[in-house]
Amino acid sequence: MRWTKIILLQILFFLVCCKAMAVLPPSHYQKEALRSEIKAIAIVDDVAVIDVTKRYTSKKVTFRLEKSFADGKTSDSFTGSCVSVDHTWQEPGVGGEIYYYPSKGERVFVTVSRDGGPITSYTPLTLELEAAVMKNPEDIRYKMGKAYVFQGEKTKKIAEDWYLYRIDKKPVGHLHTVQNRLTDRFGAFLFEHEFVLKSDDTIQRLFIETSCRDDNGLTPEEMTLRWNDEAQPSIRVAFEESPADTVSDGVFRALPSQAKQTMPVPEHTITDLLMFEVVKKLSFERQTLSYHLLESAELNLKKNKKLEYMGQDQDIKNLHRFTETTVRQASYWLDEKGRLLRVRWDRDKEFILSVREAAEAILEE
16 A cells, blocks of 8 residues: 555656646747747756755756857857756646756757746757758747647638728729638737739739737737839838837838848737727627727837727618727728628728629729
8 A cells, every 4th residue: 555655646746747837828838939039959068956945946957059040149058947846745836837857968959038047948859850940940839848840831711801992982902811820829810911002004012911819909929011012122020019108109110121120019009900800809889999000001000099889880781880989090890790891991991891803803994
């Protein structure tokens, strides 16, 4: 009986140590790894115990760099911190930590928030993983504190819409929108917008790709803007949430280059084109949505907006209407099924839900 209890305790200890006692969503850990300043193949040079508590053992790990995959420079020697459960009497409880068990001499792929900061992923290096990482470093992904190389299709189309674009009730172009789920990331979408405008004998096309979170506001994370005019370089911007009082209204002066730039935005920022989807999630009740608006084409931030449900519009087939009440720049009309049928910007610009044939026919007129 005594030996049975010992064996059971050993099994329990093994399970506790091997399991990451993480209660935060997988996207949190993925984001921490992606944002890390250090991403590298390295060798563990030293593991030092810093503190031992009833919950876990805190450690400082020293790494010797072999190959960096980060954008910035990584030191030849760097450190990272982590926690482990090393004793049967330790009770980790339920928290957001992932436990790592580094071993001196181990060769790993590791991400660290910054030199001396917490380890955000730790993966012992196999021949297969090393070959895949060296061949396709852009395909490195993270799952619950482990790195892997994603293989397969990265997107899956889940929705598509075509809108006629009118100015002063005259058709002048169309908006084509595709919503994709990012299959290589947790809780994320990729929206592809093609904005086509016919002017005299020329056709202008603006392509906007926006990756965003799968949350109520479709919080934007990255955006790429491309034009059919080859003389106009593409722009790539990453969005960084910052306190609202530290971010000013106005146009972000992005440098036209291939390099990714960072634009600070307040929490609850919604892009003008993603609002087409956000409004579909709202209920037909008297409610107010407070947000900050980002105009995609100009990267123009307009803070402190409000969208209110205005009831059914008797002038437009009793469609449910949401209106921006701060300056009345935008209105959205939906049917009983929650389909967005009409959008109005600045009183004179309209988007009317249509089909591909009708939208593309405008360009031939």
